Amino acid sequence: AQKVTQAQTEISVVEKEDVTLDCVYETRDTTYYLFWYKQPPSGELVFLIRRNSFDEQNEISGRYSWNFQKSTSSFNFTITASQVVDSAVYFCALSEGGSEKLVFGKGTKLTVNP
């Protein structure tokens, strides 16, 4: 069975601090996809990144970076020099190769204080 664990329920940082959001997943499939979504207070989920299980390259997009490690079944998300606008709930999600379903973690609420 597929499962996503985001152990950090809430994180609070001060602007300009770096912050890492943890995501640990479980799956028996060799082909799977991992996602991160951002949910600002408005409620709409915003897609951030998709990774497939065959691509372990880390990715950087501006202040955002992602570290995918199959050895530890983790797909962690780091925000560098955080800003108030980064305040949101962040969800990690998993989809097995043959499935149409996304399985979400419970989310991490990030608050960036000025």
Added chain:
Amino acid sequence: DGGITQSPKYLFRKEGQNVTLSCEQNLNHDAMYWYRQDPGQGLRLIYYSQIVNDFQKGDIAEGYSVSREKKESFPLTVTSAQKNPTAFYLCASSIRTWTKNIQYFGAGTRLSVL
């Protein structure tokens, strides 16, 4: 602008009443999904549809019904059989190809019981 439109933004249900949540997309996406989000929880899949006139139950389909008569539209009915309907409901859509596709989300409908 292309996107997913959910209406209404807020909805109130009386005891014993069925209510219908609207989801329309103009992205020409094949697949559509309904999720339920409870406070402090991740998203849970209610129903999904990969093509017109076809849909499948997700993990928590009891007390809900859907239809998919048009590619653009995927309304969700919360029936009186759903005893705890208060939640935030999110609709999503995606293209169907051989790779795992990104789901794009609407702004959500917040349902409360009077």
